[in-house]
Amino acid sequence: MARIRPTSMARRTLLWLGIIFIALAMLLGGGSIWGQASWAPKLALDLEGGTQMILTPKVQGGQSINDDQLNQAVSIIRQRVDGTGVSEAEISTQSGRNVIVSLPGTPSAETRELIKASADMSFRPVITIGQGAATPADQMLPPDKLPVPTAAPTNASDQNWVDAALYKTFETTSCVPPVTEPPTNADPAKPVVSCDLASGAKYILGPVEVPGKDISDANYGLQQGAQGATTNQWSVNLKFNSDGATKFREVTSRLNGFLQANPQDPRAQFAIVLDGRVISAPVSQAVISDGNSSITGNFTEASAKSLADKLKFGALPISFDIQSEQQISATLGGQQLEMGLLAGIIGLLLVVVYSLFQYRALGFVTIFSLVVAGALTYLAIAILGWTQNYRLSLAGVAGLIVAIGQTADSFIVYFERIRDELRDGRGLVAAVENGWRRAKRTVLASKAVNLLAAVVLYFVAVGSVRGFAFTLGLTAIADLIVVFMFTHPTLQLLARTRFFGEGHRFSGLDPKRLGAVPLYRGAGRFREPMQVTLGVKGGAKPGSASAAKGKNSGAQAEAERRQTIAERRLAARQEQMAGSRGAGSADPSKGSQDAAKENKS
Template identity: 75%
Template sequence: MPRTGPTSIARRTLIWLGVIFALCALVLGGGSLWGGASWAPKLALDLEGGTQMILAPKVDGGAAINDEQLNQAVAIIRQRVDGSGVSEAEISTQSGRNVVVSLPGIPDSQTRALIQASADMNFRPVLAAGQGGAVAKDKQLPAAQLPKPKAKPTNSSDQNWIDGTLYRQFENLSCVNPVTPPPAKVDPAKPTVACEVDTGTKYILGPVEVRGKDISGSSYGLQQGSRGTTTNQWAVQIQFDAEGTQKFKEVTTRLNKFYVDSQATGGSDPRSQFAIVLDGKVISAPRALAAIADGRPEITGNFTEQSAKALSDQLKYGALPISFDIQSEQQISATLGGEQLRMGLLAGAIGLLLVVIYSLFQYRALGFVTIASLVVAGGLTYLAIAILGWTENYRLSLAGVAGLIVAIGQTADSFIVYFERIRDELREGRGLQSAVANGWKRAKRTVLASKAVNLLASVVLYFVAVGNVRGFAFTLGLTAVADLIVVFMFTHPTLVLLARTRFFGEGHRFSGLDPARLGAIPLYRGAGRIRTPEETAVAARTKNARAAAEAERRQTIAERRLAERQNQLAASSKGGSKESK
């Protein structure tokens, strides 16, 4: 039978940790050879420098731009830049007229085009729909079976728009990871394919029928019932201008007919849907349940308050026909520079040195386990940051470095909790192997609770903050995950193995686990001998004395004064009783 004891489990766990390291190193090494990766982490704007562009926003038709539109322009650019994978970009307004975009490194032509383009929102009818990724080459329709239009399309919902080329694009489209990027520009008079990434649905869409600029307003709220009562379902309300109202009436009248016909046959016709497309991506594709004549459609579905607000904002602001001209562009040096990075690294080195000194002073040879665990955690974090820099274009800012420095203390905290639990078990008279097992059962709950709080704080801070603060939150959360991996897959298995060595198992005075130094009287004394009654009484008195001393140390000043008065009264009462005798 295979061995499943603590020693074999510990060894297998360490082997799996080594496999994780080897895989990360192979991924990064392969990326550096063939994929443009680097063993060094990418640095953000404040540490590396980059490109600063001053953009002049303009509204189609020459209308003046107001403050609300300018702020939304900043939000649109931020979403586009973050979506392109550029991390730690700085985007702000200048003099209430321009937008300043600072990007790390040198942006490519695709990023420039993305920044300058206007927000392209429109409504297209759905011609066909499907789920998932790209169709494998061997499962695609043969060329002879591809659709061939039989007549010229009569309206935007006519399936004669679908020819062999368009259908092949639909087959090759992937709406799950890796998602096919949307095309930079699509002719509004022609059909296209697009993804609804949130649901993984892909569509063949007809030509544009209603433009985003025809939206005059958007809001969200709880849905109204047929009798005017408020339901618990969230909905998004759109308001079109006069031209948009007439166009939308024509569209929904036609699409509603497809819906009614499909309901009569018990099926579901995708042509009853209209897709709201923003920058080449479908943000929603509701069905036309009725012909909307007043230009005030209501989109319903499985909305939460947050998702309803998000869609409402996209409809309200994404429809703004804002484009941007690059007024000036220049290369900028690091806003903080290498000196601040060196000082940050120096602060981290000092903090690490203090942790090492404390560990060796407090735990002696056991402190080397702390040092080794920190090295393993640091290596794992470094590989993760380098891989994320290659795959997700993550860039390390000075705020991110600060998160790594703070994590040193939090990581060492986990080891201290574990070691102290083991020492408590030794003070109770257990042997080291039993102390490691019982101490781990008690310590891991504390470690998991602590890291759960760290992760929760990091996630909340990441999503509510902007700019460099997100870099701090990201590295803080990343190191918390690395800490859990190291504690469970390195520190604990290492102690299980060390507990079976002579140096640690017999409690050498330099091991940090010497029972005599910890004030413990072992239950088992070797050679079949156990504690005598006298030794058991001594151990009990020692334990009670330690508990009393600890309780006295935690007393407040008022509690200590009260205890002193009670002792004095007890002493005087005792003296008086002796005199009466």
């Protein structure tokens, strides 16, 4: 099989990088034309401003709210909001009673509902179904006709739960406008009257048989038909824990018995109640024994996702009303952003100046690599803002600024490896390939540490710190892509140009300025080991006059300057040994005879 030339591989890699950029740009452009995308990243609360809502608990006479309930509510609301993406929301308590939620931008109606709804789900059996309108006074049952229980109820579907007071509530409840508000904090061990606002039906429901806390997971998707085909109806899929699965199997067994005895019996239905409202009351047509269930109704994709998120993160211990809502500005954040961007520009300019001073023309590779990394990161942030509701905060901007130095560090490691290879006497093409093999291990190890730190910080932190960790990890990934797909292929191509390949003095890769000594010196002379370390010119032996003269050259000084402490000590020992050998044996033949005698003895 023919081996692919490095130049062909380099061009192919750069072509793939261009394809990635074009694909990302087309994706974002298409989203901005046909969707809700924007070329500008979404900004978080501290940079854009947003909406602050004060939530007040719904309580009935004498009910008290404690700190544990408020802290639990804050935790659940934060999980619900974070479940929609990294939105940099700020959630806290106020005065030991209210909850303050600050969101960037203007929240949608679904978001408001997601925040304030208790999401207290329960499963109650249906006992009676009626029309949604309240019964006119002249049509209500007289007192002597109201139902009277004949025995103690034996199960949650027993009609003996219905007494005169409950039936009177059933008659006066309206499930069509004006709708009667559902009771708050209803006793799960007692029957209730509830409405299905979608259909306008009202129900008398038995006690709770499966509480919402028995739901272990929830997700949403298109409903599967009887033959396994996907329908166009959205559903919310539930998975119960072991206790919930056992209860659900027992309930569906009983309800299925009602269905077999009388298909019109309302007691064959099982109502799914969310925050006091019936969202679905399906007929139990089979015994469900695996703990998996599905809720169907008039769901859209958004409403199905909202309900799944509420159930997934649990119910609030109390329900809330939005007491007040006001817009908040981002004046302070804007000023801090200006200062942060100024600091970032100064840091970027310092990196550019250092790169050009230290690496001359090679520094332009660093500059262009930083530009490519910045463009890739920008596109990623804009696309994530569109698809995942990611918002860039001031802390996220700080992560991007910190990443400038970390990204430049990867290029410096690579360049120094190449220079080391040039000092060893290799040509630039070989130096690039050998230097890359050594440098990429260091770069990979460094970025792995950065990614690990970013991931740990993201999952253990809250609020704006997560934004910092997110951008730190994102830029580490972008850095790897740029180093592997732009910096290295570019140097592979530049190494074969005359300017860089012949070591122009302004290329930054001039072997003479780096103190390099070629392996073959011509006329049958090869580089000696001491010359690799000391950069001695001309193949003269250590300790000779020509070696001393070469030691004072600019290349020699550069080589000595770049030696490590260990290399200096090794060179000193070698010089000392060479000097002692020269002083102790002026006659080479005599020295050889002495060595032979010593070996013989």
